[in-house]
Amino acid sequence: MTKQAMGLVPERLAQIKRVIEEDVRNGVYFGAVLRVTRNGEIGLDEAIGWEDEAHQNALSASSVFSIFSLTKAFINVLTLAAIERGQLALTSKVVDVIPEFRGAPRDGATVKHLLTHTTGMPGVWVPKPDMYQDRLDEMLQAICENVHGSVPPGERCDYAPAVNHILLGELLCRTDSQGRDLRTIIHQDLFEPLGMKDSWMGVRPDLRKRKVVPQMRGVIPIAVLGRTQPGRYSLFEEEFNEAAHVGAVSTTADLSRFAEMLRRGGELDGTRILAPRTIQVARQNWTGDLFNELYRTVALRAGWTTPPKANIGLGFNVRGGDLVHHQFGTLTSEETFGNYGAGTGMFWVDPVLNMTFTCLSAGVLPQAKNIERFQRLSDMAVAAAI
Template identity: 30%
Template sequence: MTAELRCVPPEAMGFDPSGWNLVTALAGQLCAEDVTPVFALQVVHTQRTTGPLLFESPAADASLKVTSDPIFLVASLTKPILAMGVVQLAERGLLALNDRVVDFIPEFSGADRRGITVRHLLTHTSGLPDMLPDNRELRREQAPLSRFISGTCEVPLDFPPGRGVQYQSMGYALLGEIISRVSGQPYDEYLRDALFAPLGMHDTALGAPESWWHPQDGEPPRVERIVGIRVPPEQEGGDDWNWNSRYWRSFGAPWGGLLSTPADLAIFCQTMLQGGQYGYTRVLSPAAVAQATRNQLDAYHDLSEADRRTRGWGFGWRMNWAAHSAAFCDLLGPAAYGHWGATGTLFWIDPARELAAILLTTQPLERGRSHLTRLSNAIVAALAD
């Protein structure tokens, strides 16, 4: 058995007090200067955790204020978690990662895409685009996921599968559909039953279910705890389809619709650190976790050597691209892995240090710079043991 997380003071986790004070000062400064309306931070180290630390901008609009126990739309942090659901199906013998996508989704046909495999989708090597050309129009129409799937089945590839690496959210739309068709459950329910519920992640859902809007037990609707995001210019005026809309909060996009808390994500990070087990509960095998969290691009001989070496992908997990502007942290080693989210979120895991950090904001990421990288540097530097 692996121990469940225990909340302890940072110094009991091995953090130098002055270094940890710098971490909290930097986090508080982000809100004091209104860089982000809300910031939640939680760190995990050797089966211990700080618990969630919350910061709030005094200048934030009332609609962006935080509750005492906030839930965040974590955007693309969804991808590695969904990917672990796919890997779990592989563990159970229900699919193999080199199976062709068309064998699960027959409408995903055509000579150019018949060779695309589940592995290609997991590693962003399928040739699919990130988003569909009519992505915004679909969202404005409040289209169901089936419209995104049918569009992905028809959209031209940007390169033949395995010949390049390109971030592709639409590949994760297909992975969600594969989970549904293979498991016989909607992908959101499968992840709930196979991962979230067993791990005790009770405030996590891939799309807010009806019970979050209309609870039957007299409790306040859980959706009232979802923190509003300071939407980017291209979403302004889209109150019926943007990140803060009921449509998008309920949609459960397989590529970016996860709703969760720092505490729940800390449990998931600890599960990964412990080889797929949390307390008495095992949801993944050590072998699956080991494969999912190492660079898988070495298997593709047609990729450039530079891509394979410096911009690695596991199964859904991105390795820390040290020389890239969006590195998780300048002080993490090559075994670290994690993911960014467009809503201003980041989590990363360093197995060498038994260390993980969850950093959730409500300020969309800016290209080319991130205050979260600087804060991650301070977290790692503060660890004294």
């Protein structure tokens, strides 16, 4: 099938590549690997630019990236699957499964509050300064001891870089009928069934040669530490990694398969991960008119006149109907949903246009510049649809 036949104009898709090439020449970032699909057919699949600032290693379609907070998307979907099995409920209180999480007002937080970032706890980057983040049990203990509720659950939307998904990961483990650890659950229940062969929690030895080492460029404000690798951001090079919030590696091709599963209502190649109704409910806005306090601050500092509302579903970010700066673009349908990772990667699914957009990039961008970059590319992708 030609690109034109699938409803994508080749000349317009080619413009996306030219824009990224220009960004790379201008040093905005080092390179990107992206894939655009419509109706399940690939319209654009390109690796552009470099892994590193020195332009020594070219990116390829098989380049493996640290995907940062896109890891959360995997935990979100596994949590929704656990709800479908009756293993958890959206109304389950965290403290009922993790009793050491007790203490008002946080002990009123439910699975829904975790998925929507409305627990009432502050959005801390790490629960204890300079701690290793590669072990789930250590992160959990630090959260229970150090991160307390500041308002009742449901009153504020504070994006949680770490806390919520460490708790969700622990909930999955403690309620798993087979007693599996988190890495096994993710592999057996998600990566393996979806054929995501280059995705893993941590840097699997056979992926090391293709692994893009993140260059933070002063954007990430804290050390992100693992216990065996050197450097200020060593967590992202650890082989063993249980960081449920940021610990996964993947490729654009694998993430595109994940997005396609969501576009198809929870099924891909005969394997069902979620029921269609679950995705339909999860991609609705469940934060109402609340602002995401993190991105509200980003917008105000950038001088944007209208900060975006949070528009968070059950784990997914939703574009919503407001015309504001948004990583998912301004031309996508308001039902568009997906997830993103700090300054580097994103996927979205537009269920109206039957499109997916997946991109992983090298050279971390500040938040506002990253939003503007992906807004531009997303709008160009949608403009190729006829």
